[in-house]
Amino acid sequence: MTLLSSLLTRRSTPIKDIGGDAPTPDQIQTILTAASRVPDHNKLCPWWFVVFEGEARVKFGAVLSAAFARENPDAAPAKLELESERFTRAPLIIAVISRIKRGKAPAWEQMLSSGAACYILCLAANALGYATNWLTEWPAYNEDVRKALGCDDRDNIAGFIYIGQQLQKPEDRPRPALSDIVTPWVDRYTPQKGESHEKADLSLPLAGFRLCSDK
Ligand SMILES: Cc1cc2nc3c(=O)[nH]c(=O)nc-3n(C[C@H](O)[C@H](O)[C@H](O)COP(=O)(O)O)c2cc1C
Numbered sequence: 001m002t003l004l005s006s007l008l009t010r011r012s013t014p015i016k017d018i019g020g021d022a023p024t025p026d027q028i029q030t031i032l033t034a035a036s037r038v039p040d041h042n043k044l045c046p047w048w049f050v051v052f053e054g055e056a057r058v059k060f061g062a063v064l065s066a067a068f069a070r071e072n073p074d075a076a077p078a079k080l081e082l083e084s085e086r087f088t089r090a091p092l093i094i095a096v097i098s099r100i101k102r103g104k105a106p107a108w109e110q111m112l113s114s115g116a117a118c119y120i121l122c123l124a125a126n127a128l129g130y131a132t133n134w135l136t137e138w139p140a141y142n143e144d145v146r147k148a149l150g151c152d153d154r155d156n157i158a159g160f161i162y163i164g165q166q167l168q169k170p171e172d173r174p175r176p177a178l179s180d181i182v183t184p185w186v187d188r189y190t191p192q193k194g195e196s197h198e199k200a201d202l203s204l205p206l207a208g209f210r211l212c213s214d215k
Pocket residue numbers: 010011012013133134135136137138158159173
């Protein structure tokens with residue numbers, strides 16, 4: 001598949017349909033190398049990666065269930081057990097941590113670069129024939145999980161990239177019409193802001209970042 005046809009047809013695979021074998025060590029190196037080449041204003045390298053494979057996914061389960069228990073003191077033992085298995089849902093998980101560095105590039109641009117790293121991890125793994133899903137879920141915003149990963153105040157977890165073999169091909173989902181989101185600049189400019197896709201019940205501040213400590 002060419003890069004363009006892959007971009008035009010790509011889909012995330014639901015986590016329940018990811019399984020089988022992890023990429024080989026060489027393939028993991030390739031995937032990470034591709035991600036390390038994303039655009040990066042001022043060459044600040046504003047991201048780092050944590051690789052969970054094999055037993056590491058199982059061992060990290062103790063961190064996940066303890067963190068969940070602290071956040072949800074009434075959680076049933078069965079739910080904690082389930083949380084301990086969260087990272088075993090795929091054979092390989094790569095955490096992408098956005099680290100804001102001192103430099104000329106604004107923090108926002110450094111975060112964007114981390115998003116690009118997440119996406120390239122997905123695309124590179126897809127190019128090698130693996131299914132992917134970019135998830136944050138509660139662990140990305142949990143202080144105990146952040147600590148266990150070595151995050152400090154400069155860091156945000158940009159995503160956990162779940163990678164494995166595709167057990168079932170997902171159907172495509174509706175995509176926005178370009179006419180809703182693309183506007184040519186003309187004298188009588190009318191922006192197309194994709195508002196038909198905005199969920200009415202979301203009242204996120206448009207100009208704010210969700211900080212790790214926020215819920
Ligand atoms: C930063 C980020 C975080 C995401 N976190 C979640 C998540 O926690 N749970 C979820 O169901 N989807 C999450 N998604 C969405 C999936 O990655 C995926 O895009 C979605 O299932 C739609 O599939 P598609 O990529 O084929 O369009 C996230 C996407 C992004 C960009």
